[in-house]
Amino acid sequence: MSDGQRSPTRDGQIVVSGLTKVYRNVRAVDNLSFTVEPGRVTGFLGPNGAGKTTTLRMLLNLVTPTAGEATVGGRRYADLTDPLRHVGAVLEASSAHKGRTGLNHLRVICAAAGLPKRRADEALALVGLTPAAKRKFKGYSLGMKQRLGIAAAMLGDPRVLILDEPANGLDPEGIRWMRGFLKSLAQQGRTVLVSSHLLSEMQLLADDVVIIAAGQLVRQGPVDQVIGSMAQGVRVRVRTPQADVLTAALKAESVTVATDEHGTLLIGGVDAPTVGRAALTAGVELHELTTERPDLERVFLELTAGKADIR
Incomplete structure (x- = not known):
């Protein structure tokens, strides 16, 4: 052609x-x-x-x-x-x-x-x-x-x-x-x-x-x-029976701490090694310490939250 x-x-x-x-x-x-x-x-x-x-x-x-x-x-x-x-x-x-x-x-x-x-x-x-x-x-x-x-x-x-x-x-x-x-x-x-x-x-x-x-x-x-471009960016996912103690231990860091519906901490502003060191110093038992990077699904859900047509 x-x-x-x-x-x-x-x-x-x-x-x-x-x-x-x-x-x-x-x-x-x-x-x-x-x-x-x-x-x-x-x-x-x-x-x-x-x-x-x-x-x-x-x-x-x-x-x-x-x-x-x-x-x-x-x-x-x-x-x-x-x-x-x-x-x-x-x-x-x-x-x-x-x-x-x-x-x-x-x-x-x-x-x-x-x-x-x-x-x-x-x-x-x-x-x-x-x-x-x-x-x-x-x-x-x-x-x-x-x-x-x-x-x-x-x-x-x-x-x-x-x-x-x-x-x-x-x-x-x-x-x-x-x-x-x-x-x-x-x-x-x-x-x-x-x-x-x-x-x-x-x-x-x-x-x-x-x-x-x-x-x-x-x-x-x-x-x-x-x-x-996602506002939350990289965050650290933490499961611990001592969530309050760990949150207090991280006060010295510039962090944001949220909790999901299962009680898991979602920590932003620091990396996993920093969270691990804070937990060790405070004697906090960790059941999970995972770095979460944003993916397309998270970005999509954040950008379109509440905008689905359910008529």
Whole structure:
């Protein structure tokens, strides 16, 4: 495929600018702005009802924004010529006629999109489904259906891939495969935007994250920077039957001491060796002394606390 054919999305950058969607009296997305860069996997995170799926649907011209704009490579999805050649998307598990084989399902899409028939075979090979190419869709597991959906998204060899909860229902092996596959696409210079609730997996997969809540941007940036911005930072986790004594012994240090629901001390401002020395000096018995570093889950829960939609 020539550069000229790819020119609308040559850089693959996704730009969401002031995007808003109002359903009656509900602002599902509220003046949302963020950027997704090529060559990186970006995790799109938020609690239930945050507006993630609505945002993705507006980006793909499936929902009309109330205000604002979303573009891919500087152009709206609706204005792209042969959009499947530029943007691949999976917003739900793949669906197909239950009596049709995976190969024929993809060939139908190729015919409708004006893509060469060989792309069906190539896409199946790309996602590791060649052995199941001639099996009927009704016999596919959920993991196979997820792979078939990604194969369909890759038929046009797009520079941009947009996925909504692609790991739903996958077993650990499937999740590991998905992680490696998406990372390899980003390493090729493609733009990969992934919405997911699997925060531990997103910490392994994503280069950047965009976190939203109640339809608004909460935080955006490289994963390490977002985690590093957490106010609590590194803390020491301590279990002891003499919590009061240890807390008093640490008064000379510039520490913060909190207690979780199990009575475990969460100490900030000092490292584990300092806490250990204070405990030894005070004759305090320790049952646990662990350094806790912030992770994406802790940051996410702190940033979105009380903002999940439970209507």
